Amino acid sequence: MLGEGILKGMAETAKNFAGSFFSAERLTTVEYPEQRIAPYEAARVFPFLVYDGGDWEAGLRCVACQICEKECPPKCIYIEKSKDKKPDALGKPQFYPARFDIDISVCMSCQICVEVCPFEAIKMDTEFELSTDDRFGGLLLDRKQLAKSNQYYHQIHSTEAARVDAHLAAEKAKSDAKARAATEAAAAKAATASSAKPEGAGD
């Protein structure tokens, strides 16, 4: 009959109205600043720089290779390479970023910088409460603001961080083994050279 559908619809909305007062699964709203949902592990917002150890400036993994700067689609990364070198986590002397700025008002959270980084130095953060009253300076993060410890990385992305750590440890073991092999080879060479020397001298 005419008008039946309207009455059915009105009953449905009345049920919704009354139900939202009584059943918690109907009213799914989370009242944000007071109530929060724990962020998902795969959540990503803007990149940050990982450092090892306690000193952010000394521990930065970044070697200012500028691959991320070149790959960044919206060109929001600005890097100035250092003139001098300092030892990295493996003890090898490396360049370091004298300046590393990310303009998060331009960044589109694509994660390409993370994908291309060969040093596991840049990762995605989950911090999203970044509003500021200074829209130029407040949204341009320098390397001090970007540097976050490896522990923090473990906190926000534990699975991924464990994988990265294992990878870095394997790299280090490999390079250590190579160094050891190199020193051994050098030592052996030196030994053969020194044992061969008298023969050569005898000639």
Next chain:
Amino acid sequence: MQEISDQIFVLLRHWLVGFLPASWQPAAGVVLSVLVIVCLFPALFAFAVWMERKGLGRIQNRLGPNRVGPFGLLQPIADGIKSLTKEDIVPLSADAAVHFLAPVVQVVAVFLGFAVLPMGRNMVLADMDAGLLFYFAVGASTELSVFMAGWSSRNKYSLLGAMRAVAQMISYEVVLLMSSVAVVMITGSLSLSKIVEAQNHYTWGLPHWYIFTPWGLAGFVMFAIAATAETNRSPFDLPEGESELVAGYHTEYSGFKFALFFLAEYLAMFSISGLGATLFLGGWSAPFSFLGWVPSWIWFFSKLMLSIVVFIWMRGTLPRLRQDQLMNFAWKFVLPMCLLNLMVAALWRFLGDGWERWVFCSAILLAAYVGMGWKGMHRKHLGARSYRYAE
């Protein structure tokens, strides 16, 4: 005591006016009543907006406004401050004078309607003999302001919205009038206070409201449909259909002028609800004779707020109509039913006081409703939509 609580506002006005010289008293009394109306209904508007946002939220399983004040009750104040401090933009090519006048004219026209509504026993600002006629005359001038707004903006969306609004309001104005004419036929008066008086007597404790007669019920339903369309409320909110027309005739309005349109929409809702309550729901009379001790103005305002709740409930339920559906519904269904209702009302008047008139009148209306409903719906293939290409 009962008399005092019922007449408290009338006595208060009398007491206040008593401080003035006798020659000033009539004019001062009118000004005082106008001031009360001009303050009361915008306050009610603020509350209704809060109610609407909360109610719609709950209907959609949301919380609605809950930040400003307890339960978000101060939200209308925040909104008011916002719209007052916003920049007032007038398009360069707009007709500035008409663009400015449109919201003013609309609010004034809507406020004029309150002048003849009896809001309680002896509580009517201008007790005209032709109150209903006056109401419809000023009510019709809102169409003018809508068209002023749409045309002066020089924006195609505004103009389209205004065209739709005028087409819709004129079509439903006919229905609104026709459904009220039945009441006038039975009462024999155009005075709204006489119409309320005619409904304010009881048999076995039950009131003689017109909604409890076959022609009154049919008339009330059609009046409610036409009132919804007149006030441009969902499901008849085509003039401001956001998905098609940006915002309809008030697209080019910002700041306080927009707030005035918003205010006028709600005031129109209040005044048409008040009129519906007066015509069919017994105005300020109590629903049962033993509740007669409750002040009359409480009954008027509870009926008014109840219809606002129904307006909100409908808005939360029904999707917007299409333009052709809207017009077909007005001219092919509601208007013929209205004309039939007029004849049924006449039949009711002349069939005497027996049970026959109940049976005859109900049967005619029911048969017409079912028959026209069947005719309108048949071959419409209502049901789940099947798609030939898109899926």
